[in-house]
Amino acid sequence: MSNEKDYILEVNHLKKYFPIKGGFFGGVTGNVKAVDDVSFKIERGTTMGLVGESGCGKSTTGRTILRLLEKTDGEVIFNGEDVNKKSKKELRDLRTKMQIVFQDPYSSLSPRLPIGEIIGEAVREHGLVPAAEYDEYISKIMEECGLQEHHKDRYPHEFSGGQRQRVCIARALALNPDFIVCDEPVSALDVSIQAQVINLLRKLQKDRGLTYLFISHDLSVVEHISDTVGVMYLGGLVETGKTEDIFANPLHPYTKALFSAIPMPDPDLKKERVILEGDIPSPANPPKGCKFHTRCSECMGICKEVAPEPKDMGNGHVVRCHLYDDK
Amino acid sequence: MAKKNVNYISAKESRKISKENRKITKEFEAKRNRKHIPEEEYITKMKNPENCVEFDDVHTYFFTDIGTVKAVDGVSFNVPQGKTVGIVGESGCGKSVTSLSMLQLVQRPQGQTVSGEIRFNSGDECVNVVNAPASKMQELRGNKMAMIFQEPMTALNPVFRVGAQIDEVIKLHRPEMTDEEVKARTIEMLGMVGIANKEGVYSMYPHELSGGMRQRICIAMALACEPKLIVADEPTTALDVTIQAQILDLLRDLKDRINSSIMLITHDLGVVAEMADYVVVMYAGRVVEKGTAREIFKDPRHPYTIGLMKSKPVVGQKVDELYSIPGSVPNPVNMPDYCYFKDRCDMCMECCNGEFPEEYYISDTHMVRCYRCKEEGERHE
Ligand SMILES: Nc1ncnc2c1ncn2[C@@H]1O[C@H](COP(=O)(O)OP(=O)(O)O)[C@@H](O)[C@H]1O
Ligand SMILES: Nc1ncnc2c1ncn2[C@@H]1O[C@H](COP(=O)(O)OP(=O)(O)O)[C@@H](O)[C@H]1O
Ligand code: SF4
Ligand code: SF4
Ligand SMILES: [Mg+2]
Ligand SMILES: [Mg+2]
Numbered sequence: 001m002s003n004e005k006d007y008i009l010e011v012n013h014l015k016k017y018f019p020i021k022g023g024f025f026g027g028v029t030g031n032v033k034a035v036d037d038v039s040f041k042i043e044r045g046t047t048m049g050l051v052g053e054s055g056c057g058k059s060t061t062g063r064t065i066l067r068l069l070e071k072t073d074g075e076v077i078f079n080g081e082d083v084n085k086k087s088k089k090e091l092r093d094l095r096t097k098m099q100i101v102f103q104d105p106y107s108s109l110s111p112r113l114p115i116g117e118i119i120g121e122a123v124r125e126h127g128l129v130p131a132a133e134y135d136e137y138i139s140k141i142m143e144e145c146g147l148q149e150h151h152k153d154r155y156p157h158e159f160s161g162g163q164r165q166r167v168c169i170a171r172a173l174a175l176n177p178d179f180i181v182c183d184e185p186v187s188a189l190d191v192s193i194q195a196q197v198i199n200l201l202r203k204l205q206k207d208r209g210l211t212y213l214f215i216s217h218d219l220s221v222v223e224h225i226s227d228t229v230g231v232m233y234l235g236g237l238v239e240t241g242k243t244e245d246i247f248a249n250p251l252h253p254y255t256k257a258l259f260s261a262i263p264m265p266d267p268d269l270k271k272e273r274v275i276l277e278g279d280i281p282s283p284a285n286p287p288k289g290c291k292f293h294t295r296c297s298e299c300m301g302i303c304k305e306v307a308p309e310p311k312d313m314g315n316g317h318v319v320r321c322h323l324y325d326d327k
Numbered sequence: 328m329a330k331k332n333v334n335y336i337s338a339k340e341s342r343k344i345s346k347e348n349r350k351i352t353k354e355f356e357a358k359r360n361r362k363h364i365p366e367e368e369y370i371t372k373m374k375n376p377e378n379c380v381e382f383d384d385v386h387t388y389f390f391t392d393i394g395t396v397k398a399v400d401g402v403s404f405n406v407p408q409g410k411t412v413g414i415v416g417e418s419g420c421g422k423s424v425t426s427l428s429m430l431q432l433v434q435r436p437q438g439q440t441v442s443g444e445i446r447f448n449s450g451d452e453c454v455n456v457v458n459a460p461a462s463k464m465q466e467l468r469g470n471k472m473a474m475i476f477q478e479p480m481t482a483l484n485p486v487f488r489v490g491a492q493i494d495e496v497i498k499l500h501r502p503e504m505t506d507e508e509v510k511a512r513t514i515e516m517l518g519m520v521g522i523a524n525k526e527g528v529y530s531m532y533p534h535e536l537s538g539g540m541r542q543r544i545c546i547a548m549a550l551a552c553e554p555k556l557i558v559a560d561e562p563t564t565a566l567d568v569t570i571q572a573q574i575l576d577l578l579r580d581l582k583d584r585i586n587s588s589i590m591l592i593t594h595d596l597g598v599v600a601e602m603a604d605y606v607v608v609m610y611a612g613r614v615v616e617k618g619t620a621r622e623i624f625k626d627p628r629h630p631y632t633i634g635l636m637k638s639k640p641v642v643g644q645k646v647d648e649l650y651s652i653p654g655s656v657p658n659p660v661n662m663p664d665y666c667y668f669k670d671r672c673d674m675c676m677e678c679c680n681g682e683f684p685e686e687y688y689i690s691d692t693h694m695v696r697c698y699r700c701k702e703e704g705e706r707h708e
Contacts (some may be wrong), residue, residue, distance in 0.1 A: 053567040112415035159657055190417040190594065194636035195651035202648070217567060224649065248643065261572035262642055263597030269622040275576060276569045277538045278523070 008044040008179055008211045009065070013037050014074035016057075016064045020284060023079045034060040036235035037074070042228070043179075047205065047212040049226030049243070051219055051258070053280055056232040058215045062181040065213070066098050067091060079178070091293035096126055098173035105164035109156040116142075116152030119170045128175065139172065144207075145170040146200060153264050162193035166200065175206065179211045186221060200224060225248050228316075231255045234291040235283050240319035251298045251319040290322065297325060341392045348390035352436040356415065359461070369458040373448050379556055379588040380406035385443035385457070387421075387428045394660035398424040400612035401443070404605075406556070408448070411582070411589040413603030413620070415596060415635070421612040422592045426558045428680060429590065430474055431456050431464045442615060450555055456554045470500045473549035476556065477561035479541035482548070483533040490529030493517075493551055500552045516547040521577055539570035546577065560592045596639060599688045600624055605692070610630045611656055611667040612684075618693035628695045630674045666697070676701060 015038075017031035035057045042048045050058050063069045065076050076083040078098060086094055102108045109118055118148055120138045123129060128135045139149045145166045156164055167183060172180055182201065186194040197219065204210060216222050222229060223243060230240045231252065238254040250256045257274040276295050281287055287294050293303040300322060308320045336344075348512075355608040374381055387399035399421045406412045414422050427433045428440050445456045449471040454463065468474075476482050484492060497504065510529075517525035533541055542562065549557060559578065563571035579602065582589055591602055598621070599606055606623040608616040608631065610636040616629040627633050636651035654671040657663060665681070666672070670680050676698060684696045687704025695704070 038634060107378035162655070189598075191635060191639045192417060193655075195649040198640075199648055199651055220640040220642045223642055224646070254685060258569060259642070261568040263568075263571070263575070263595065265596040265600045265602045265624060265636065265639065265641060267600045267624050269600075269605075273576070275572055279539055279570070308441070 006044045007041045009213075010077040011041070011061075011065060011074075011130060012039050012075045012077070014039070014061065014064060014076065015072040016060050017068060018202075030284050032282075033200070033235050033286060034283055035064060036283075038232075038235075038237050039074075040230055040240055041216060042179075042211055042213065043212055044090060044145045046227040047207045047214050047225055048257045049222035049229040050213060050215045051217065051222050052183050052232035053258075054217060055280060055283065057235045057283070058217075058232055059183050061102065061232070062183050062213060062215055066095070066100055066181060068100070072173065082228060093126075096122075096175040097129065098179045098181070099177040100177060100183060101165070101168050101172050101180040101185045103187050105161055105168050105188065106156075108168055109164060111156055111165060114153050114155055115147070115159075115167055118156070118167060119174050123174045126144045126175065141170050141174045144204065145173065145197070160193070161189050162196060165189065166199050167194075169200065169204070173208075177210070179213070181213045181215070184217070185214075187216065194221070201225065219259065231258065234280060234286050236291060236320070238292065239317075239319045240323070241313060245315060245317045248319075249297070251317070251324060252292075252321050253298050253323070254292050257295075290320075295297075312323070332482075334566040336393050344394060345392045348392070348395075348437065351440060352390055352593045353443070355439045356436050361460075364458070364460040369460070369463065371446055371453050371455045373453050374638045375405070376448065377407055377664045378405045378446075379408045379410075379448050380590070381444070382429075382444040383446065385428060385440060387424050387433055387438065387440045389434075389438045390647075391437060391660075392705075396659045397612050397662065398438075398659070399428060399440075400662075402609070402614050404614060404617055405474045406588045406590055407605075408555075408588055409582075409586050411591055411602050412605045412607060413599035413611060414590065414592045414598070415594060415599055416609035417594065417635075417656065419659070420609045422594075422609060423560055425609070426474070426510075426590060426592050429456065429556075429558055430468055430472060431459070445664075447556065452699040453692045457522055461558055469496055469549075469554070470552050471554055471649075472556040472558065473552070475542075475545050475549050475557065475559040475562045477564050479538065479545045479565075480533065482545050483541060485533050488530050488532055489536070490514075490517075492529075493544070493548050496548050496551050512551070513547075517544075518550050519550075519581065520544075521573065522547075539566055539573065542566060542570075542574055543577070546574070546581070549583065550581055554587055554650040555569045556590065557582065558587050558590045561594070562591075563598065564593065564595070571598070578602070596636060608635075611659070611662065613667065613696070614694075615668065615696045616694065618690070622690065622693040626693075628693075628700050629668075629697045630699070631668050634671075641647065668697075679697075 014035055015035050016035040019028040020030040020032060022029045038061055052058055064071050071084060116138055142149060147166050147170060186197050214225055226243045229243050229246045230237050233254050239255045250259050257276045260274045279297055281294055289305045290303040290308050293299045302322050308322045310318045310320050311324045312318050382402050382404050384400055385402045389396040389398055402425060409640055429445060440457045447454050447456050490513055494509050497509050497512050498633040499545060505519055514525050514529055517528055522528050522543055522628060562576050593599055603620045608622050610631050616632045627636055634652040638652060652671055657667055666679050666683055669675055678698050684698050686694050686696055688694050689700055689703045689707055
């Protein structure tokens, strides 16, 4: 079949709970349900954006996929194989194919290693290129990421935030991955530097056919870079779909509120805002039924009791909300 | 001759610099710490009594061991009464130092406002805060001017209950109030900043509250004395957009209610567009463009302002590739003697090799420091 889609990643009913220790004997008194039944797929060579307020479980989702955290339940299928069934050794090799770039380019680089070593360390460890070609390989990767060869001997503190993020990207890229989790990669950078890094990520994607899971709380950046978007709230995906559909026609009341909160750089635009009341409830003790019901302006009786099932509204636009149950 | 690396300084040079710095800062400190500072040194007149604040060619420098950082280098702008002025620019351009200069909270002794005037109209008098003695500043801060920081935890004391902290501020400035009255006022303030469970929150500790709630507490604390001026330095940068929307709404609403002015510092153009009546764009310690919000957003002229606006993706506007300003900000201790933006500017012309462009006014309110606006500026005069 020719129009069968090639999904590089399939996440099914993924759960990640963090036990809360406490009480007199230090036993487990409850769980922080950081990721609570999340399912999605990413097509090879595309970018899926993951948005939502801080604490909703975006980073935990990314890390659990890479097995930087062990899942509580569910499965992660990468290139057709169950990531959680891999042995330690297999996992090590798999890690070269799945990489992560973090938000903070300051703390994620060892201050004691020169840039060249930071980028090349894992390449050597995994024996990815013959020793004779190593130097040239690292130089090429650096050039691809907009770093100069003579930066190799410099240390992270000599670089600006934007350049450090290029180093982080180069380090990930050096392992020749298929898939990169970008966890708020530009959130700590100034807009002009943000643009440079975003353009770099897009160029690398085009050149190498990379797949990204792009985590960000900045909706305009996500709209720009993503092919599909998932909106998370309190550990669950409330809406997923093609970027155009989600932005042009958000369905879930939470997505609507989130989008209406974006400040627009136009002083003539006075927007009608859906101001969300209150704060996000604690993921240790999420509300019953629809987890958004405590802040939802359209909350109905059923919402407080029954968690809404995913509803496909066409074109892969899936929403979890009782408002759309009858369609 | 070998090319001198401007980023490198020998230990000997550094010692020499730090010795000179000590001499300079000592002089400033001595002047400030005099027992009696006569009123005529700091009581002054506004150029325009309609203004709440007038920044007039302010220079705030840091005398560091690697050289002098001209963090604020000749900044001038006004904050009219009851209006919001947004100050934008990339990190390190001097936004925070501008706001700290306003409150005279620049880290001393290495940080000093070395020249210029910052005139503040408190309603009763006009004070040049640059020369004002510490006692005067203490009286003004919190009473007539208040500050809201990016990270609310820095403004809150973790070991005291939030209610008591707001009580403290009110007591300091309204000594005639009884304890009951103070508490009632605090609870009223908590309600005003949109805290539902105000009696409960009154006796909570800062760590028991979310980031958004803490920022509300800081706002309550800042507004408790109905200040004439609110200086908000990235008040919503650490918050989610939904909470940001709440806080901005709140600030707008409260400002109108007590008719104060706001100096809003942010790197987010969207926030500025929503909040500000006037916009000041800073680059490397200088104001490169200023005007009404409409002028800056609808008709930006400085290549830096234009670049900033183009590099930020906007929801609903699809572009293939984002514009990105090439290069990075010049070294703050070694600024060039031509337009600071020239090395990154893609609209640069022959004449840009000359000295840093002057202020060209292309309307009564719209100022641009770029040679591209020279002719239009001269025509306007
Ligand atoms: N190691 C951990 N131990 C306990 N709780 C955690 C841990 N990591 C994250 N959490 C909690 O899980 C939830 C989701 O966090 P996170 O995935 O970091 O959210 P996001 O990236 O969307 O901001 C939060 O409530 C957070 O406090
Ligand atoms: N305490 C300090 N000592 C030395 N330099 C400082 C100090 N505070 C700020 N600076 C310098 O002043 C410049 C402006 O900083 P700042 O006003 O904080 O920028 P912004 O708020 O626009 O990001 C920067 O170059 C910064 O390094
Ligand atoms: S299910 Fe109900 S409470 Fe939840 S988002 Fe939909 S309408 Fe709101
Ligand atoms: S003065 Fe010249 S170099 Fe400077 S911003 Fe204007 S056009 Fe560019
Ligand atoms: Mg995160
Ligand atoms: Mg700052």
